[in-house]
Amino acid sequence: MVSKDILPNREKEPDTLSEELLAWFAANSRKLPWRIGYIPYQVWISEIMLQQTQVKTMLAYYDRWMVRFPDIASIAQAPEDDVLRLWEGLGYYARARNIQKAARIMVSDLGGKVPRDFDVLRSLPGIGRYTAGAIMSIAFNADYPAADANAGRIFARLGDIAHPSGSKEFCDSVDRMAWQLLPRGRSRDFNQALMDLGSLVCLAKEPLCVQCPISGRCEALYKGFTGLRPVKAGKKAVIQIARAAVVMVRKGKVLIRRRPGTGLMAHLWELPGGDVPSGMSPQKGVGRLWEDELGIRLGPLESLGVIKHSHTAFRVELHAFLCNDPNPLPRAVKNAQQLQWVAIAELEKPAFPSAHRRIIRAFLERLRCASQADSPVAIPKAKKPLPVSTQDFSNA
Template sequence: MFDEDAKLVFSRELLAWYRAHKRDLPWRRTRNPYHIWVSEVMLQQTRVETVKPYFERFVSLFPTVEALAEAPEETVLKAWEGLGYYSRARNLQAAAREVAERYGGEVPDAKERFAALKGVGPYTAGAVMSIAFNRREPAVDGNVMRVLSRYFCIEEDIAKGGTRAMMERLQYELIPEGEASDFNQAIMELGALVCTPKSPHCLTCPVMARCAGRLEGKEESLPIKTKAKPPRPEYRACAFVVDERGERVLLRRRPAEGLLADMWEPPHVEFGAAGWSPAQADADLGDALAGWLGEALGAAAVRPTGSAGTYEHTFSHIHWNVRVHRFTAAAAALAAEPPEPYRWVDRDGLARHPLPNVFVRMLKAEGFLA
C-alpha cells in the first residue's frame, strides 16, 4: 500500500534525527516500566512542560507500584491536583492495586496482561510495552497520526477507528527490529517539535525530502479529522463562605461517581437547577444562592458580603462559567459541625484536600492558598 523505500528512509532518518536532537525528559532517564507508565498517563491531554514537575513529584511520593496502591485516594488526587482529567489518577491507582495483587508489584511485560488493567487503552499499552520493554508494538497518538498522515499523504479521517487501525499496522511495519523504544519516542518527538499541528517546521524535518503531503502542498490541511462538538456552556453560582474570623472556608465533597468524583470544592449550583437565569443581577443571584445554601445546611446560615467575580474552566464536554459570591457564616452555623458532605477547612487543611483547578484559582485570589 505504501512505498517500501519511503518507509525505509523514514525509519532510518527519523532515528538518526532523534538520537541527535531528543529532549532530556525525566521519564527518559529510566527504563522503570512503572515510571514510564505514570508519565504516559500524565501526558494524555497535557503538555510536556506541564507534566515534568508533576511527574517528578508523583514518583517521589509514590516511587513504586506498591506505594501508589497503598496510598489513600485523597493523597493521590491531591498530588494530581491541577493536571485535570482526574479519572486518569483514579484508574492509575486502581490498576496499580491490580498489579500489586496479581503480579507482586511488577508491571507485566505481556501486552495482553498490561492492556487488561483498569484504564489502560491501546495507546498506553503500546507505549509502555515499546518504551519500557522495547517490544515491537505500535503506539498511535495524535502526534503519530499527524506525522504519518503528512508523510504518506493519508487523506482518511483520523477520527475513525478504521484509520487508527490502519495507522497502527503502518507504524508496526516502520519499527526497525530491536529499535521499538527509540523509534516510537522519535515519531512522537517529531510530531511534538517539528511536524506541529499548525505551521509545521518542514525545513528542519529529517524526512522532508520524501514527505508526500509536503510534496503535494497538503502539509497544512493534513491530517483530516472530523470536528468534535464544542463543550456546552454551563452557568454556575458558587458560595465562598468563611467563618467570622476569616480563618476557615466551607467546602463540600463531590459524589463518589461522575465529574471530579470525591474532590472538594466550595459549594456551587447550576443556575438552571435553582430556576435562575444567567442574566439575573448579581444581587438577586447572591440572595438566591444564600437561600439555597441555607437549605443545604439546614438553617439560614450565611449573610452575603459581595460578589467575587467570575471564573471559567473547560472540561472535555462542558464549559463552566462560575460566578462567585462571598458570604460570612452566622454564629449559629458555626456552633455545630455542618452536615455531610460539608466541612469547615482552615488554610493548612486546604493543602490536604484535593481541589479542582478552577477553585484553586479562586481560593488563591481570595488569599486562602499561596
C-alpha cells in the same frame, strides 16, 4: 544475491524511513526524566500523565510525584486523597485513581511489578491500547507500536490519509503504517522518535518541514496538503454557563463538600454551589442552591471575583462569594453529601478542581489585604501547581 561486503557504504547510510527517524532521534531527542534508565514504573506514570497533556504541563507534576510516590508500593498504600491532591490541576482525574487501582493490582497479583505483557497491561485500569504499546516498547523495548496523536499526524501526512482522524479507516491506516515501519528491536527509540518529531517538527499548526528528516517522503508535503492533514472531525458548539460558589466562613473554618465517586471530577472537594438557575443573578442563584442542597440560608454575600474558565464543551463564568456567617445551621442535607468544616490554614490540603482552587487563592488574598472592589474582579490563573504538604485535613 550481492554480498553485503561489496556495498559497505549502503550499510552506513540510513536507507529506510525508519532509520532516518532513528538517526534524527539520536541527535534531537528531548532529555526527559523517565528516559533515564527507562524504569517501567516511571514510564508507566509518565504515559498516564501525558494522556491529552503536553510535556511542559506535566513535567512539574511528574517530578514531585516521583518524590512522593517513588515506587508502586508507595502509591498502592497511599490514601486516595493524597493521590488526587498531587494530581490537582492536571485534569482527567480518573487517571490518578486508575493509577492507584492498577498499582494495587500489581502489588496483589503481579509481583509488585509493572507487567511485561501487553494483554495484562491492557487489562489494567487506565491502560488502553496506546498506553499498553507505549509501556511495552518504551519500558521494555518490545516490538509494539505506540501510535498516539503525534504518530497519527505524521502518518496522516506521510501517507496523505484523507479519512477524518478518529474514523475507523484512519485508525486502521495509522495502525498498519505503525506496524509496517516498526524496526524490530528498536521499538523504544522508534516510537519515541515519532512522538518527539510530532511535538517538535511535525506540528499540528505550521509544521517545520524544512527541519524534517523524512520530508522527502511526505506525500502531503509533495501535494501541498500538510495543512489539511490529518482531516479533523467536526467540532461541537461551546456552551456558555454561569456558576457560583461560596466560601462560607465560621469560627475560622470553611465548609467544603466532597464530590461523588463517579462522573465529573470524582472525589475532589469543592466549595458548595453550582449552576446558577436561569433567569437569576449569581448571588440569588447561589442562595437558592445552598438552601435547596444544604438547607442553609445564606447571610450577606461579598464578591470574591469572577473566574472565566473553559472546558472542551463549555465556557464557564464562575462567580465566587464570601459569606461570614456567625451561625449557619445545616438542616437535612440531601443525597448524603459529604460535608466538612476545614480550618483556613488547612485549605491547601484537600484536592480541589482548578477553578475552586483559584477561588481559595483569592479568598486567602482577601484575608491578607482586606481590599474590596466595587465590581467583581477577575481572578487570575495560577502559574504553577500548588505545593503539597502533609495531607489529612479530616480531623483539623
